Amino acid sequence: MALQPYIYLASMISGLSYEGVQGLLGLIHTPGTISTALPPPRSTLLASFNMPYKPNIKSSALTHGARALAKHIYRSSNKFWGSLDGNDFNKNRLAVDVVNRLIEHCSWLNVHFVAPHGFLFEIRVANGYGARWMEDGKPYMQDGHSKGWIH
Structure with missing residues (x-):
């Protein structure tokens, strides 16, 4: 009796080490890489990216992702990030x-230690632009936990 292809696939994956699974997923290894880490699910990354930046301010609809983009958009002389105009909805x-473009075209993923920020999940596209989250997929915020930020 022939086994279903998913059984063969499950058997192959279960035989891999963490490093093997990381390689299969495209994670790179640097001196600060967490050897047993796997990337957070895309749904977690997008959910945290879309969390309100200032949830206690009624007039603010800006998300963590839009706030991060606003901080970095002017660092690109070639307009890689686009043009951040209009109201919070447009941003x-x-x-x-x-x-989404970064996630779909990323050529580099890593869960690693970045001083002084701690452990991060980071993605990059071929020309070096990217995004980062805390290692568990929460929005990256310098000193966020010491300031009482929780997910």
Whole structure:
């Protein structure tokens, strides 16, 4: 009796080490890489990216992702990030488009230690642009946990 292909695939994957699974997923290894880490699910990354940046301020609809984009958009002389114009809704929409493009075209993924920020999940596209989250997929925020930020 022939086995289903998913059984063969499950058998192959279960025989891999963490490093093997990381390689299969495209994670790279650097001196700061967490050897047993796997990337957070895309759904976790997008959910945290779309969390309100200032949830306690009624008039603010800006997301964590749009806030991060606003901080970095002017660092690109070739307009890689696009143009951040308009209201919070427009900024949020551009940010989602950008992060989806980064995720779809990333050529470099790593879960690693970056001083002084700690352990991060980071993605990069071929020309070096990218995004980062805390290692568990929460929005990256310098000193966020010491400031009482929780997911």
